[in-house]
Amino acid sequence: MLERLEKAPYWALLSLAMNCLLLMAVSLTWEGDRTPKDSTPTTSVLPQAKASMASEAAESTDGLVTAVGDREYFNYQQWVELVRQEARAHADAPRLTVLLGDSISLWFPQELLPGRRTWLNQGISGEKSDMLLRRLDALDGTQPDTIFVMVGINDLIAQVPEQAVAQNLEQTVQYLKQQHPDAHIIVQSILPHGSERATWEGRDRLLxxxxxxxxxxxxAIAQMTEAEGVDYLNLYPLFADGEGALRPDLTTDGLHLNDRGYLVWRTAIALQLNEDGDR
Incomplete structure (x- = not known):
């Protein structure tokens, strides 16, 4: 048994250890940081339609057009305008905490986000790192306490060079530092995918x-964050199985997360905020 453990991939051992910690942390943080009924709302107050759109949305093959049930279609520019409206509505929100990223961030269940904060979800389905970089000015009028960034999987699926992804994230961090010098910036790792078990509609590209x-x-992202003096949250080991692929119990299709996956992510975020003194 000991010999097997010694030969196991490092991410498998780290995943095992971290998941043991998460099992304990979930029970401790789930009730501990939920928002009291009389405290500040923790989720976006604008508009209700976005929540329903997020739950029904399906990415097109180019990632730029999102189908919303059978009723209407939102193209990328319409999504950008929607998140800009939400950002403007949160200009003076207390303890503003922002999620920046693609559909994986967009579909984060509001009820699972750690409490005692005002959460602003700025995720857009199909987002690539250069697209996110070009819309960061939507936050210029806000005063975020904390900003979480996760982007890059759509770049890699589209065969964008690794160096370009890292450079775009570096410019993203530099812009956020300049525009929001008091904000706590946390760049999160890109998650693994489900490999052969994936059922996502773009499976061929994923493989x-x-x-x-x-x-x-x-x-490369971890090295960049160290150089830029911002935090790096390595989620990869928490979601990877022994082969380094996305654990099947945490995903709906080998790319996106199910509720259990979001609970793992939520706990990691809560622990990160607690480690940093829950600013």
Whole structure:
């Protein structure tokens, strides 16, 4: 048994250890940081339609057009305008905490976000790192306490070079530091995908992306965050199985997360905020 553990991949051992910690942390943080009924709302107050759109949305093959049930279609520019409206509505929100990213961030269940904060979800389905970089000015009028960033999986699926992803994230961090010098910036790792078990509609493209390429980009992101003096939250080991692929119990299709996956992510966020003194 000991010999098997010694030969196991590092991410498998780290995943095992971290998940043991998460099992304990979930029970401690679930009730501990939920928002009291009379405290500040923790989720976006604008508009209710966005929540329903997020639950029904399906990415097109190019990631730029989002189908909303059978009723209407939102193209990318309409999504950008929607998140800009929400950002303007949160200009003076207390303890504003922002999620920046793609559909994985967009579909984060509001009820699972850690409490005692005002959460502003700025995720857009199909987002790539250069697209996110171009819309960061939507936050210029806000005063965020904390900003979480996760982006890059759509770049890699589209065969964007790793170096370009890392550079776009570096420019993203530099912009946020300049515009929001008092904000706590946390860049999160790109998550693994489900490999052969994936059922996502773009599975063929997904299988052309080895998970070790994602790990290589994450290494570059970690180095960048250290150089820029911002925090790095490495989620990869929490979601990876023994082969480095996305754990099937945490995903709906090998790319996106189910509620259990979001609970793991939520607990990691809560622990990160607690480690930093829950600013």
């Amino acid at each position: 052309q992306l080895p998970n070790d390429r994602i790990q290589a980009v994450n290494t």
